[in-house]
Amino acid sequence: MNMKFARLGTAGNEKPVVIAQDANGTEKYFSLDPLTKDINGEFLATDGIARTREALAAGNLPGISAEGLRIGSPIARPGNVVCIGLNYTAHAAESGATPPESPVVFLKPSNTVSGPFDAAPIPPSSEKYDWEVELGIVIGREASYLSSTDEAADCIAGYVVANDLSERDYQLPGAAGQWTKGKSLLQSTPLGPWLVPADELDAGHLALRTWVNGEIRQSSDTSDMIFDALTVVHHLSQYMVLEPGDVILTGTPEGVALSGRFPYIQPGDVVELEVEGLGRQRQEFYRAHAASLASVGTDEATR
Structure with a gap:
């Protein structure tokens, strides 16, 4: 399943999402709140990408609307x-x-x-x-x-x-x-x-x-x-x-x-x-x- 990770919201208040295509090729946004508070080192180090694929396949991530939301850096402030x-x-x-x-x-x-x-x-x-x-x-x-x-x-x-x-x-x-x-x-x-x-x-x-x-x-x-x-x-x-x-x-x-x-x-x-x-x-x-x-x-x- 093709996926893209993003963080949406005002600066300092971004929420993690994943963007995935449905069977018709239409992109849909899903909240990552059930899996993580942010897209950061901890999320990545604990197999966050694989867990996201599994959650999408199981239908466990709620869909959201991204209309009008600012797009932040897709990674929370890096260590380096x-x-x-x-x-x-x-x-x-x-x-x-x-x-x-x-x-x-x-x-x-x-x-x-x-x-x-x-x-x-x-x-x-x-x-x-x-x-x-x-x-x-x-x-x-x-x-x-x-x-x-x-x-x-x-x-x-x-x-x-x-x-x-x-x-x-x-x-x-x-x-x-x-x-x-x-x-x-x-x-x-x-x-x-x-x-x-x-x-x-x-x-x-x-x-x-x-x-x-x-x-x-x-x-x-x-x-x-x-x-x-x-x-x-x-x-x-x-x-x-x-x-x-x-x-x-x-x-x-x-x-x-x-x-x-x-x-x-x-x-x-x-x-x-x-x-x-x-x-x-x-x-x-x-x-x-x-x-x-x-x-x-x-x-x-x-x-």
Whole structure:
């Protein structure tokens, strides 16, 4: 049974749901309240996806209406957001970097995660805010010192669309750069709209695309990744413990504003991103002011 997991409701009050097709191919929404309070590490680590399939087959999940409800991140706040940089050869080239021989790894704060359709703030002093469509991996069981990519596959619960928004002036100047500064901004990691179980798609062959104000910017395929999803999980497990609910962003293809071919994000711009089989995001950007940052996220887009 094809399934997609989502979280619906106002920011901080999202409710877990599963979206499944009936015999006629019509998508219907079902509450996960009988199984879990949220879609998080605990749910995934206790075979939540398998239990959901069983509950759907048995007719034990109540149907709901999703009309008018905001779509939040499909994963409750992750413990870690781990990122891979320069993972597409063409993007490395447009960034002025040599393709890496080993994965480039950095972290984003988990409080950067937001919903896929939430209005997105451009930082007050930002002049070079950039988009990055990425395939996101969601970890379903602990991964530490894995011995093979086969073991890595067993640790992946599913996949999501991610936008790794990046402020290039904060990230790159100086001899060493400051990637953490450029990657840690408020609502700079929109995730979703759905979590799709790993066994329902081939993550090695998915199209990725980005549009800005309706014009295509990025168009590539995950088959062009230097390090594929299984290799990434196996590699990371040698250096850190990956826990259920953690999210890994696997890098972006060419076509970002950093290339010099396109202007950076401006107030009023609309950025849309999609990964084949994982849905589509849409963010409208506005200029944030320091005094208003505390209230960002309370007036967010609805479905």
